[in-house]
Amino acid sequence: MIRKFLLLFLLPAFLLCQQQAPKEMKVIIDAGHGGYDAGAVSNRGTKEKDVALEIALLLKNYIENLSGLPVQAILTRSEDKFVPLIDRVSLANKSEGDLFISLHMNASPSRRDTGFEVYFYDSTGDAETSAVAKRENEPNGVVDSKDKNNPLYILWDLAQNEFSKESSEASDVIQAALDGALNENSETSLKLRNRGVKQADFLVLNGMKMPSVLLEMGFLTNNGDEEKFKKKEFKERYAEAIASAVRRICRKFDKKSETTVK
Numbered sequence: 001m002i003r004k005f006l007l008l009f010l011l012p013a014f015l016l017c018q019q020q021a022p023k024e025m026k027v028i029i030d031a032g033h034g035g036y037d038a039g040a041v042s043n044r045g046t047k048e049k050d051v052a053l054e055i056a057l058l059l060k061n062y063i064e065n066l067s068g069l070p071v072q073a074i075l076t077r078s079e080d081k082f083v084p085l086i087d088r089v090s091l092a093n094k095s096e097g098d099l100f101i102s103l104h105m106n107a108s109p110s111r112r113d114t115g116f117e118v119y120f121y122d123s124t125g126d127a128e129t130s131a132v133a134k135r136e137n138e139p140n141g142v143v144d145s146k147d148k149n150n151p152l153y154i155l156w157d158l159a160q161n162e163f164s165k166e167s168s169e170a171s172d173v174i175q176a177a178l179d180g181a182l183n184e185n186s187e188t189s190l191k192l193r194n195r196g197v198k199q200a201d202f203l204v205l206n207g208m209k210m211p212s213v214l215l216e217m218g219f220l221t222n223n224g225d226e227e228k229f230k231k232k233e234f235k236e237r238y239a240e241a242i243a244s245a246v247r248r249i250c251r252k253f254d255k256k257s258e259t260t261v262k
């Protein structure tokens with residue numbers, strides 16, 4: 001009798017547990033700047049905050065509807081409004097995100113500088129990467145007072161160091177996906193130079209308790225880059241490439257968490 005009970009009830013329950021649905025991953029998509037903080041602005045008036053939001057919205061759609069994985073995409077802003085860096089970090093950490101992607105457009109004194117760069121957090125950097133971080137940390141020439149004086153930053157200081165390896169891996173995957181989509185078998189008008197994976201002291205990444213990446217998607221100070229980001233086809237291809245990278249990263253991290261549980 002006991003044996004029958006075991007077979008009828010416990011065995012199916014045991015088998016069900018073995019076939020658990022994959023864990024829902026949460027990806028936080030951060031469109032840089034917003035509201036009065038336009039970020040970089042091109043000679044022709046294209047604003048970084050607008051390009052970042054467009055790609056963020058496309059990316060959310062690709063991740064949730066086309067990735068084929070149980071992934072929820074959470075936006076730090078879905079409209080043209082200013083969100084302090086501290087609130088972006090707070091939202092991501094409270095949401096217990098598995099991956100944070102911050103989207104930005106680059107600017108340079110040299111109008112010839114072109115291409116995309118993928119960053120992960122490091123407290124040191126060379127002159128070039130430090131200048132990029134400074135511009136992103138102080139978009140209006142000063143650190144926002146809400147960010148600078150917030151005690152949470154002291155609490156979260158260097159939280160990101162714990163995730164250096166995963167953030168570096170995620171950066172590599174995103175770089176490879178973008179390179180594949182934009183440079184391999186791509187018509188010349190949609191090609192974008194790959195400037196590589198770099199490290200810098202970004203305030204928005206410092207307090208993140210999850211693997212985190214900041215993407216400088218292209219240069220608004222370069223006419224060619226700016227033109228590309230006006231094309232619907234280019235923006236869709238760009239967002240789709242990041243989404244495919246997210247799919248790979250989520251699979252990778254999911255496997256890791258399974259192995260650590262076992």
Ligand SMILES: [Zn+2]
Pocket residue numbers: 032033039040048103104105136
């Ligand atoms: Zn920016």
